[in-house]
Amino acid sequence: xxxxxxxxGGTKMVCAVGKxxxxxxxxxxxxxLTPEETLPxxxxxxxxxxxxxxGIGSFGPVDLDLASPTYGSITTTPKLAWxxxxxxxxxxxxxxxxxxxxxDVNGAAYGEALLGAGRGCSSLxxxxxxxxxxxxxILEGKPMHGMLHCELGHILLRPEADDPSPDGFCPFHKGxxxxxxxxxxxxxxxxxxxxxxxxxxxxxxxxxxYLAQMCADVxxxxxxxxxxxxxxxxxxxxxFPLIRRYTKEYLNGYIQTPEVTGGMEDYIVSPGxxxxxxxxxxxxxxxxxxx
Amino acid sequence: xxxxxxxxGGTKMVCAVGKxxxxxxxxxxxxxLTPEETLPxxxxxxxxxxxxxxGIGSFGPVDLDLASPTYGSITTTPKLAWxxxxxxxxxxxxxxxxxxxxxDVNGAAYGEALLGAGRGCSSLxxxxxxxxxxxxxILEGKPMHGMLHCELGHILLRPEADDPSPDGFCPFHKGxxxxxxxxxxxxxxxxxxxxxxxxxxxxxxxxxxYLAQMCADVxxxxxxxxxxxxxxxxxxxxxFPLIRRYTKEYLNGYIQTPEVTGGMEDYIVSPGxxxxxxxxxxxxxxxxxxx
Numbered sequence: 001x002x003x004x005x006x007x008x009g010g011t012k013m014v015c016a017v018g019k020x021x022x023x024x025x026x027x028x029x030x031x032x033l034t035p036e037e038t039l040p041x042x043x044x045x046x047x048x049x050x051x052x053x054x055g056i057g058s059f060g061p062v063d064l065d066l067a068s069p070t071y072g073s074i075t076t077t078p079k080l081a082w083x084x085x086x087x088x089x090x091x092x093x094x095x096x097x098x099x100x101x102x103x104d105v106n107g108a109a110y111g112e113a114l115l116g117a118g119r120g121c122s123s124l125x126x127x128x129x130x131x132x133x134x135x136x137x138i139l140e141g142k143p144m145h146g147m148l149h150c151e152l153g154h155i156l157l158r159p160e161a162d163d164p165s166p167d168g169f170c171p172f173h174k175g176x177x178x179x180x181x182x183x184x185x186x187x188x189x190x191x192x193x194x195x196x197x198x199x200x201x202x203x204x205x206x207x208x209x210y211l212a213q214m215c216a217d218v219x220x221x222x223x224x225x226x227x228x229x230x231x232x233x234x235x236x237x238x239x240f241p242l243i244r245r246y247t248k249e250y251l252n253g254y255i256q257t258p259e260v261t262g263g264m265e266d267y268i269v270s271p272g273x274x275x276x277x278x279x280x281x282x283x284x285x286x287x288x289x290x291x
Numbered sequence: 292x293x294x295x296x297x298x299x300g301g302t303k304m305v306c307a308v309g310k311x312x313x314x315x316x317x318x319x320x321x322x323x324l325t326p327e328e329t330l331p332x333x334x335x336x337x338x339x340x341x342x343x344x345x346g347i348g349s350f351g352p353v354d355l356d357l358a359s360p361t362y363g364s365i366t367t368t369p370k371l372a373w374x375x376x377x378x379x380x381x382x383x384x385x386x387x388x389x390x391x392x393x394x395d396v397n398g399a400a401y402g403e404a405l406l407g408a409g410r411g412c413s414s415l416x417x418x419x420x421x422x423x424x425x426x427x428x429i430l431e432g433k434p435m436h437g438m439l440h441c442e443l444g445h446i447l448l449r450p451e452a453d454d455p456s457p458d459g460f461c462p463f464h465k466g467x468x469x470x471x472x473x474x475x476x477x478x479x480x481x482x483x484x485x486x487x488x489x490x491x492x493x494x495x496x497x498x499x500x501y502l503a504q505m506c507a508d509v510x511x512x513x514x515x516x517x518x519x520x521x522x523x524x525x526x527x528x529x530x531f532p533l534i535r536r537y538t539k540e541y542l543n544g545y546i547q548t549p550e551v552t553g554g555m556e557d558y559i560v561s562p563g564x565x566x567x568x569x570x571x572x573x574x575x576x577x578x579x580x581x582x
Binding site for chain 2: 140
């Protein structure tokens, strides 16, 4: 089975051809310009490669309602050129194959659930902490939808007393997760990008507390069997033990399950697929599109 | 089909015999004393009534993991006499019929989804705001489980600047929803029970802002197609328009779906089944137990 996969990000588009077991046969990356410039490049990548279907994990918000006339579109994104772009149908029409479609983070979550750190879990949360913060959710083995889809970056957090910028930097929301803890928020708060802050900089303790608040909140709402934290900011390995410790402090013994009563080393983890979670998930979406 | 239903609450136990369409044929309420005193009373209620199965919606936390040796038990509840009570198996053994089991709020959510205000929705959140605060979640038409189950009362909120008690009153968590917005929290903050505060008391505006924070948070995490707010505190009808308005303010235009872009009169609603949501849901759990 030869499948096409697209991880459609706001900065770059990763295309791949691969197999249902996650093997990548070839891959190419394109900058995200406008739909008029970029979509033809992506379609040319897949054309002639005999893919049986294409799976797309896209930046959003996206329309995942199968009954909607705009199903498969990017909707109200702040990337204005991409607003209301019917991305799934553009590929279906151009390539003549079925197209699977979901959010980029639901795709990554699906990849991790089937082939990564979440193998054996029927539910999990995948969070990317980078330019933005997004969450993908697997429940009963499938990506979760609802009225829309998870927009985890915009949960409101309790400000930490030692935060010099407790309102954060989101243009929509005072004190939301993305505004407080994304890569750009780190840079705005401390005047330098995260990668230029030493591992002992107080930035990381504060960052860990905000991410731990998020973990505690999703444990009492979505109740995932595993929390997988990926994205550029999570390359700072020193964050993981801090996040586990603070999550435990926030929960304060209220939730008593084997997953969270210990040190949570197997509960709050990094992606098993590393930076390939998204493109692997897109392959799995392609496979499902053939059903 | 004659079905048994038990809404097992921390204060009272509501038993009913009814039909799969939600019709209640007879009902009786018992105070929640100890398992030794109360369970035999409940079992006597059902004995001889020819129920084909029993559905139980129980206060929790409970064990919903079908693979667990303690499936169907109340686990780490602060009501110490009920800790580790295998409630589902007690009924199954005594009555010799299948037993369906879930949280009280998942039961109520299920009742509302199939026979109440959530008809036509494949996903919804039911919240009870009373002695405690709990949330039940329906996704893809079924009660949501995961590592454990929703414990919505314990999400952390951002304190409101005019709150005289911004840490709230939860013994586990500073600033969680239940500690800030339950009936007992209202009484502790204002020195009188909510029912003795006039509808123009500032308590209600603050209460609405906390419940709106919760609504905004679940919209960006669980993304339900409807939010149903029940329980004693929600008998204060003046809360609904305030909650809708503040939820909109917190979201600030970030989520653009037909459900939330208008006045949300059909999105944040009271239970269609009123105070019968829980017992009706338990009937539906009984029906599912026969499958």
